[in-house]
Amino acid sequence: MGSKKLFALIALIAVSVISGCALAACVLSSSSEPSDSAELKTLVIGTDPYPPFVSDDAEGNASGIDVDILTEAFSRIGYKPEFKYIAWEKKNEMLSSGELDCIAGCFSMTGREADYRWAGPYMKSRQVVAVDPSSPITTFADLEGKTIAVQSTTKPEGILLNRTNPEVPEVASVLSFSDRSYLVPALLKGYVDAIAAHEASILQYEQDYGVDVRILNDSLLDVGLGCAFDLHDDRGIDVALAGAFRDMIDDGTMRTILSKYFEDPSPYLRVGDVRG
Numbered sequence: 001m002g003s004k005k006l007f008a009l010i011a012l013i014a015v016s017v018i019s020g021c022a023l024a025a026c027v028l029s030s031s032s033e034p035s036d037s038a039e040l041k042t043l044v045i046g047t048d049p050y051p052p053f054v055s056d057d058a059e060g061n062a063s064g065i066d067v068d069i070l071t072e073a074f075s076r077i078g079y080k081p082e083f084k085y086i087a088w089e090k091k092n093e094m095l096s097s098g099e100l101d102c103i104a105g106c107f108s109m110t111g112r113e114a115d116y117r118w119a120g121p122y123m124k125s126r127q128v129v130a131v132d133p134s135s136p137i138t139t140f141a142d143l144e145g146k147t148i149a150v151q152s153t154t155k156p157e158g159i160l161l162n163r164t165n166p167e168v169p170e171v172a173s174v175l176s177f178s179d180r181s182y183l184v185p186a187l188l189k190g191y192v193d194a195i196a197a198h199e200a201s202i203l204q205y206e207q208d209y210g211v212d213v214r215i216l217n218d219s220l221l222d223v224g225l226g227c228a229f230d231l232h233d234d235r236g237i238d239v240a241l242a243g244a245f246r247d248m249i250d251d252g253t254m255r256t257i258l259s260k261y262f263e264d265p266s267p268y269l270r271v272g273d274v275r276g
Contacts (some may be wrong), residue, residue, distance in 0.1 A: 003122030040080035043237070045227075046095065047068065048088045050180060052204040052261050054105040064107050065200075069122060070227065073244040077237070082208045087178065089153050095230050101237075103228040105197055108155045110274055111164075111222035115232055119241035120226025121271045122254065126199040127155050127220040128215040132187060137194060140218055144169035146193035149186045154178035156196035159220050167218065184211060196220055200261075200268075224274035 035143055046113060047054045053066040062083040074081050086094060091092075093259040094100045095116075106125065109118050129148070136145070159165050160174045175192060176184060178207045181194040184205050195202075199215060229238045248254045249269065258265035 036039055040075060040078055042082050043079045043101040044082050044084050044099070045105075046086045046091050046100040046103045047083050048085055049108075050106045050198075050201055051208065052200060053198075054083065061258050065123075065258065065261050066225075068260070069245075069248070069254065070258070072253060073096055073122070076244040077240040079237070088151070088176065090207065091095060091153075095228070096232075099228070104149060104226075106201065106225060107228060108221075108223040109226040110221065110226075111155065111158070111273070112228075115179075115231075116228035117238040118226045119238045120231055120245055121224025121274055122227075122245040123227055123248070123258070123268050124270050124274050125268070127159070127222050127223060128198065128202065129194050129196045129216045129218075129220060130184075130187065130202050131194045131216070132190075133214045135193070135214065137185045137216070139216065140167045141169060143171055144195060145172050147166045147171065147173045147175065147191075148194045148196055149175040149177060149183050149192040150196050151180040151183065152178055155163055155199070155221055155223060159198065168220070181205075184209070184213060187213060201224055222274055 010012075047066070049055050052064050054062065054064045055064045067081075067083065070081050077266065085102065086100070091100070091103050095103055102119075103116075108125070108127070109121050129140070129143070137143060148156075148160055152175075157174060157176055158167065160171060163170065176188070177186070180197060180201065183197060184202070186192045187195045188211060195213075199219075202213060202215060205211070227238070227241060245254075248257075249271070255265050255269060258268050260270060
């Protein structure tokens with residue numbers, strides 16, 4: 001196909017909007033640790049800034065949807081999460097080396113079921129395409145011959161490069177950014193025709209920075225979010241964590257957490273729609 005993958009070092013839009021650690025390895029503590037956390041074993045979770053799922057607050061503590069969910073779930077099985085910002089492209093290498101215990105942070109299980117030991121899905125998410133409000137693009141068909149920006153090693157990148165969604169035509173090029181915070185600026189500056197990412201992250205960016213984009217109605221892919229462990233990890237933490245997730249859905253804890261971030265959490269709780 002005519003698409004090409006370019007790792008973005010575009011100086012004109014190289015303004016990081018994520019405060020703190022950017023892509024450097026940076027350890028964040030959780031602001032929602034249980035009171036008896038000193039008795040819990042620490043696990044290092046590899047993640048990257050991805051509001052509203054993971055970000056750092058004014059005090060440098062990890063915060064967001066996944067932080068709240070994982071802190072609660074891990075505490076139920078005797079662990080305390082330590083969130084470590086990583087370069088997302090390095091996640092598999094760091095996981096297999098033992099530098100990380102697991103990977104999480106708006107991480108799609110769908111299509112990767114055989115790549116890791118998974119705990120989840122604990123939440124449903126939509127991968128979507130967004131355009132400038134004034135763009136003539138209204139459907140996937142209009143993307144033919146256009147340039148689309150994505151975060152590297154994500155599901156939208158794979159979908160667009162490999163054309164795994166038959167509704168999406170061949171595009172001219174796919175720009176792959178290491179830092180997802182470049183996506184909306186690239187779109188609004190006119191450097192790309194469209195962007196593709198998790199819907200919640202695009203909506204959060206609009207809210208945080210007072211900008212407007214238009215999300216196309218159709219979904220590129222509905223995915224389940226999970227926590228990934230190395231295939232050779234035989235500690236059984238993935239099984240215990242999966243049980244904690246199920247308990248949190250059943251006892252209403254997951255709904256309570258998601259209600260902090262979404263007016264109606266119901267669509268995000270429909271994990272049965274995306275369970276592998």
